Amino acid sequence: MTGRVTPPSGARLRLDRVLHALGDPVRLEVVRRLARDGECSCAALDGGRPKSTMSHHFRVLREAGLVETRAQGTTHLNALCRASVDAAFPGLLAAVVGAPEG
Template structure:
C-alpha cells in the first residue's frame, strides 16, 4: 500500500478532483460517520476492482486513511486533516451532497450504500 500524504501535502485541487466523482463522494458520505469501515461494507453493486481504484484515488488525495487489519483493509475519513487544511470545505461538500435532488447512487453507476444497522 502506498503511503498516505502528510497533512501539508494535501492539495485542494486533488481533493476537489477526487470528490468530483459521485461514487467517491458517496464513499466519503458514509465515512463521515467517523467510524472505520471495511472495503466491502460501504457500497453495494460495485466490483471490487473498481472500488480498489476509487479508494486509491481518495487515499492519494489525502481524503481517507487506509489501515490493514488482518485480512481486511479499513477505511476512515481524514476529517481532522481536511478541516485543518481547508476549514469548512468538507462540511460544505457533504451538506451539498445531502441536498442533491438527484439520487447520487444512480449517478455513481447504480451503487447504493449498505444499510447501516
C-alpha cells in the first residue's frame, strides 16, 4: 500500500512557516540533500539522529509545504516540493540551496 502525506498547496504556503522550517540547521540540511539528490528515504536523511527527532523535523517541513512524504511499504520517501515553493516564492529555494554552508 502506498500513501502520501501532502503539504499545503502553493496558494496556502506561508512565508513565515517556510522561513521557520529553513531556519533550523537539520531541516536546512534535509532540504539541501533533497535538492541535490532527489527523493530520499527518511533513513538516508537522518544523519544518525533519533527517529523521534527526525519525525518532528519532517513534520515541520511538510507543514511548511517544503517536503512531501510518501509511504512505499515500510519506507517513507521524501521529496522537495520545488514547483509549489518556486511558484509561491520565486528564487527562494535556489538562494537557500545555493547559499554557502555555515
